[in-house]
Amino acid sequence: MIQNVTALEMPIDEEFRIVKNHITHGKGKRICIVTGTHGDELEGQYVCYLIAKMVSENKHKLSGTVDIYPALNPLGIDTMQRGVPAFDLDMNRIFPGNNRGSMIEKVAHDIYTDLSGADMVIDIHASNIFLREMPQVRISETTAPTLVPYARMLGIDFIWVHQAATVLESTLAHSLNSTGTPCLVAEMAVGGRISHSMCQKLTDGIQNLMFHMGIWSEAPEEGKVGDSILCDKGDAVAFLNAQVSGIFTTEIHNGVMVREGQLIGQIISPLTGKVLSDVLSPCNGLLFTIRAYPVVYEGSLLGRIYKDESIQES
Amino acid sequence: MKVQTIFRMSSPYRDDFRIKAYTFGNGKKTLCLVGTMRGDEIQQQYVASRLVALLRSAEEAGMLTDKMSISIIPSVNPSSINIEKRFWALDGTDINRMFPGYDQGETTQRIAAGVFEFIKDYQFGIQLASYYLPGNFLPHVHMFRTGFEDIDNACLFGLPYVTVATPKPFDTVLLNYNWQIWDTQAFSLYAGTTDVIDHEMANITLKSISRFMLQKGIISRPLNVDDCSDIGQEDDAMPTVIDMADMIDLQAPHAGLLITKVSVGQSIRKGDTLAQIMHPYEGRETCRIVAPEDGIVFFARNKSITFQNTLLFRLIKCS
Numbered sequence: 001m002i003q004n005v006t007a008l009e010m011p012i013d014e015e016f017r018i019v020k021n022h023i024t025h026g027k028g029k030r031i032c033i034v035t036g037t038h039g040d041e042l043e044g045q046y047v048c049y050l051i052a053k054m055v056s057e058n059k060h061k062l063s064g065t066v067d068i069y070p071a072l073n074p075l076g077i078d079t080m081q082r083g084v085p086a087f088d089l090d091m092n093r094i095f096p097g098n099n100r101g102s103m104i105e106k107v108a109h110d111i112y113t114d115l116s117g118a119d120m121v122i123d124i125h126a127s128n129i130f131l132r133e134m135p136q137v138r139i140s141e142t143t144a145p146t147l148v149p150y151a152r153m154l155g156i157d158f159i160w161v162h163q164a165a166t167v168l169e170s171t172l173a174h175s176l177n178s179t180g181t182p183c184l185v186a187e188m189a190v191g192g193r194i195s196h197s198m199c200q201k202l203t204d205g206i207q208n209l210m211f212h213m214g215i216w217s218e219a220p221e222e223g224k225v226g227d228s229i230l231c232d233k234g235d236a237v238a239f240l241n242a243q244v245s246g247i248f249t250t251e252i253h254n255g256v257m258v259r260e261g262q263l264i265g266q267i268i269s270p271l272t273g274k275v276l277s278d279v280l281s282p283c284n285g286l287l288f289t290i291r292a293y294p295v296v297y298e299g300s301l302l303g304r305i306y307k308d309e310s311i312q313e314s
Numbered sequence: 315m316k317v318q319t320i321f322r323m324s325s326p327y328r329d330d331f332r333i334k335a336y337t338f339g340n341g342k343k344t345l346c347l348v349g350t351m352r353g354d355e356i357q358q359q360y361v362a363s364r365l366v367a368l369l370r371s372a373e374e375a376g377m378l379t380d381k382m383s384i385s386i387i388p389s390v391n392p393s394s395i396n397i398e399k400r401f402w403a404l405d406g407t408d409i410n411r412m413f414p415g416y417d418q419g420e421t422t423q424r425i426a427a428g429v430f431e432f433i434k435d436y437q438f439g440i441q442l443a444s445y446y447l448p449g450n451f452l453p454h455v456h457m458f459r460t461g462f463e464d465i466d467n468a469c470l471f472g473l474p475y476v477t478v479a480t481p482k483p484f485d486t487v488l489l490n491y492n493w494q495i496w497d498t499q500a501f502s503l504y505a506g507t508t509d510v511i512d513h514e515m516a517n518i519t520l521k522s523i524s525r526f527m528l529q530k531g532i533i534s535r536p537l538n539v540d541d542c543s544d545i546g547q548e549d550d551a552m553p554t555v556i557d558m559a560d561m562i563d564l565q566a567p568h569a570g571l572l573i574t575k576v577s578v579g580q581s582i583r584k585g586d587t588l589a590q591i592m593h594p595y596e597g598r599e600t601c602r603i604v605a606p607e608d609g610i611v612f613f614a615r616n617k618s619i620t621f622q623n624t625l626l627f628r629l630i631k632c633s
């Protein structure tokens with residue numbers, strides 16, 4: 001059943017709506033699949049489609065509730081903008097919102113309220129247009145003991161337990177986790193595109209999680225859900241930032257092991273035909289993030305590497 | 315007057331990005347003012363540039379106190395102003411949400427770090443701030459409650475109102491918050507407007523800065539703000555200190571065309587009409603925004619359309 005989570009008037013003959021597909025059958029737990037907080041992140045669109053299709057076509061396998069929220073920032077998705085158009089705000093920095101606040105704060109409040117109390121929320125992100133990410137779940141270290149076991153059920157490639165930053169306390173995930181609603185943040189691929197294989201993999205993982213939570217009666221096929229690499233040490237991730245401004249080129253894909261000193265890419269000058277900077281790996285490890293958008297300024301993030309000592313020993 | 319480039323970064327094709335500081339006097343780092351941080355802060359650019367001119371004259375006239383220095387950074391973000399984008403144009407990040415910065419981090423973190431390295435040791439810090447919602451403010455001084463805030467000194471600006479607010483998590487990366495944490499007495503000064511120049515509001519802001527500097531012994535005579543704009547406060551009157559949470563917020567019950575009937579600073583009586591919201595097709599009034607009690611208009615939206623629930627007015631209660 002399609003339901004309004006919130007609805008507000010826009011200035012000229014248009015209603016602003018956040019909708020969800022509420023699918024329920026029998027008694028059991030509730031899982032929520034949310035995405036589209038950032039309008040340039042589209043991978044979650046296909047995951048929502050796959051989950052909605054799987055559940056609605058096999059409702060007899062459902063014992064509980066699946067709520068699917070494909071667009072928390074519908075204006076952003078429809079106009080290809082990361083933030084909320086007309087407000088210049090990052091939707092994921094205003095949770096838990098305010099029922100008596102301005103429009104977008106009220107919208108955040110209504111979303112938060114609707115999700116609160118669920119047994120699990122999966123918040124699907126897709127990096128941005130600048131970076132390509134290996135499928136991963138990000139968990140703040142304060143919630144790791146509770147959430148890592150659930151993340152493992154997703155069978156996602158990489159689990160990154162990171163240090164908690166105060167500013168991130170305004171995210172949807174933090175707002176939910178800090179008030180007793182478990183929320184896993186999935187990140188994958190790159191903004192503005194859909195990778196069918198990665199989306200299918202995450203969908204299989206969500207099915208597996210639903211199976212283990214008793215919401216879905218069928219486990220995914222054998223071999224579809226793998227093991228995750230867990231990164232749970234604060235200093236275990238190396239960041240590659242551009243040392244100069246220019247055009248970044250690379251032939252390397254993320255999700256591969258790299259060695260210290262290995263060439264990751266180059267920053268070039270099309271005007272002079274010169275290489276401005278060789279981008280070298282500072283360590284051995286797993287390259288789980290790589291820059292996708294070539295134009296870089298000094299400081300632009302080019303990649304992230306999980307320092308893996310095992311490759312050093314081999 | 316000494317002009318320095320405190321941060322420089324190349325761009326793939328545009329001219330170098332430069333942040334400049336104008337320093338007056340010699341000695342202890344006493345006062346630093348940061349002008350624009352976002353690309354639509356034209357009023358803030360105007361105020362900062364006029365302050366540079368006023369301090370240059372003051373220095374030439376021997377009005378600056380010995381062994382004290384004052385620095386003005388007119389703009390932290392000329393790159394965005396030049397292309398009329400509010401935030402950093404390539405990735406949409408907000409430099410004012412990157413403090414204290416990180417010199418090995420991403421571009422705007424590096425910019426924030428470069429600026430913060432220069433400004434962090436000053437005794438007093440003033441930021442010409444703007445608000446995320448479009449609208450005009452009564453000029454005022456704003457501070458976060460960090461445990462380090464100095465309300466007594468905020469009152470020395472002589473503006474009628476000093477506002478305080480409890481920081482939310484996303485406020486902990488703002489310049490004002492971090493300045494305070496790093497032992498600078500920091501004040502955000504709201505100069506009335508944002509994307510248009512309001513000469514009178516600018517003069518009020520400049521007079522308040524002059525008054526603060528005079529009270530703290532940084533200058534020996536008031537700066538020559540050549541205008542008769544009334545700062546709104548007698549020299550010996552104490553400003554009203556208001557918690558933002560104690561103001562009355564009026565939101566739009568419906569969306570539509572917004573016809574505002576009052577302006578900031580105006581005293582209003584309970585029952586006064588503050589605005590009408592008109593149906594965008596049928597030209598009829600869909601609702602009327604009425605003052606719920608006597609007060610003063612502190613903030614007023616300056617866009618002519620409104621969404622439902624948008625903040626239209628913020629009022630100071632008369633009581």
